[in-house]
Amino acid sequence: MKTLQNYIDGTWTNSQDPNRLTVVNPSTEEAVAEFPQGSAADVDLAVASAMAAQSTWAALTVEDRVTRLIRWADRIDEHTDELAELECREMGKPVGIGRNFIAAGVAGLKAAAQEALSYTFEISTDDPDGGWTRVIRRPVGVAAVVTPWNFPVTMVLGALGPLLAAGNTVVVKPSERSPLSTVRLFELLDLPDGVLNLVLGDVHAGAPLAGHDDIDLVHFTGSVSAGRQVGAASGQALHRAVLEPGGKDPVIVDEDVDVPATAQAVAFGSFVNTGQICTSMERIFVHEAIAEDFIAELVSAAEAYAFGDGMQPNVMMGPLVDERQRRIVAAQVSDAVAKGATVRTGGEVPDGPGFFYPATVITHVDASMSAMTEETFGPIAPVAVVSSFAEALDRAADSSFGLAATVYSRNAEHIELAADIPAGVVWINQWQGGGGVRTYEPARTSGMGATGTTAAFDSATRPFTVHIAADGS
Structure with a gap:
């Protein structure tokens, strides 16, 4: 079992608090690592290191910072297989899927x-x-990056790129459920001391980091409840926050689609990474004209998603991250059944070790059920039948979340209307389309703060103006 440490000012450092937490392999339930619980004292050291390094890092040319970041990215790329295996051990993602997402993170x-x-x-x-006026955008200073457990490497890299390239220094606090791969990223680090620091732990590290007086920006991805706490701490400290606290993403399947192909696409969007994606398809609205055929195809696709230890070849779906997450998923299915839903496939906790749960399709669902209103973060595909595209739009919009939405249709008028769904991203006929060129801000409780391309640099910098009068006075 590996023992993990903080990384502060270029040195692997013991925590100021002796209490330890454990990483458990969700496929085997065996402990694979231990790490610090975290403390405010750890955070103070990391923030002080970042503050001391920030002016020197910002004084480098943009070209120099970019060169160093790309060099680090190339080094990470050489260790993709190793990082994917670590992610599998800490949160269960199949290695083959992990490689693809890590490669996307490096590219990002x-x-x-x-x-x-x-x-x-x-x-x-x-x-x-x-006279003349200069508008200059300078780095905000020291940023805190708090990342989730479902994509440990990809989410860290996605947040760091704009922040570091703009001249900020950063303190990273990964999820206490998946710190292994993030620690390995720091072992591969090739940046000046203090530019990037790592503090491990749970809320004992996260809370003091989010509310630290010397933090200038918090970049957070995680649950709604934690996002509210981070937002409140940021507001109290009057520093900037970019928050993405999850979603309950709708999918609309129009009557004119290719039913088998669309069912396969929806299965992938519902079950990949065992449904543990902020933008997983969690509410499916299908037109009544094709509903029977679509549900049959979706059930068939779900039954092909064999689950198992992601270190083994041909496993399409790993376990849920831990028993707590499996209980949430199972409870949503039980609640739906108790209120009249039908389980078409899956829906039962399997025997044996590991936190596995099968790909599950449920029908006859409505808004009284938690599976249609609360984020699931599991391999559940709830399908509701609608009588029209207009009804589907109304039901898709009826949510406290607003992260993303997906629409499958060949009707030009319907495609145009789909853009009105209140979400940060709307994908038409391709889930996760658009690659890295998208810019968005989540709606409603799914977050605040725009990200992507130019918007990410706007968030990472602070503009100020210098005006010089014509006569110099």
Whole structure:
């Protein structure tokens, strides 16, 4: 069992608090690592290190920072297989799927670095009175990055790219459920001491980091309840926050689609990573004209998602991250059944070790059921039948969340209407389409703060203006 440490000012450092937590392999239920519970004293050291390094890092040219980040990205890329195996051991993601997402994270880090080369950090304009004005965007200072357990490597890299390229220094606090792969990222680090620091732990580290007086920005991804706490702490400290606290993403399946192909696409969006994605498909609205055929195809697709230890080849779906998450998923299915839903496949906790749960399709669902209103983060596909596209739009919009939505349709008018769904991203005929070029801000309780491309650099910088009068006085 590996013992993990904090990484502060370029040195692996013991926590100031002796209490320890354990990482459990969700496929075997065996302990694989122990790490610090975390403390405010750990956070103080990490923030102080980041503060001390920030001015020197910001004084480098953008080109120099970009070169260093791409060099680190290349080094990470060489260790993709190893990182995917660590993710499998800590949170269960099948290695093959993990490789793909880690590769996307590396590509995102490189893309953000390249974006810095074209981002407008300064503009100058001539004034009518003969003077001139400069608008300069400087790094905000020290950023805190608090990442979730479902994509440990990808989410860290996605947040760090714009922040570091813009000249900020960063303290990372990964989820206490999946710190192994993040620690390995720091072992591969090739940046000046203090530019990037790592504090391990649970809320004992997260809370003092989010509310620290010397933090200038918090970038958080996680649950709604934790997001509210981070937002409140940020508000109290009057520093900037970019929050993504999850979703309950709707899917609309119109009557004119290719039914087998669309069912396969919806199965993938519902079950990949065992449904543990913020943008998983969690509410499926299908037109009554094709509902019977679509549900049959979706059930068949779900039954092909064999679950097992993700270290083994051909496993399509790993376990849930822990027993607590499995209880949440099972409770939502039980609640739906008690209120009249029908389980078409799956829906039962399997015997044996590991926190597995089968790909599950339920029908006859409605808004009285938690499976249709609360984030599931599990392999559940709840299907509701609608009589029209207009009804589907209304039901898709009826949610406290607003992260993303997906619409499958060949009707040009319906495709145009789909853009009105209140969400940060609306995908038409391709879930997760658009690659890394999208810019969005979640709606409702799914978060606040725009991210992606130029918006990410706007969040990572603070503009100020210098005006020089014509006569110099």
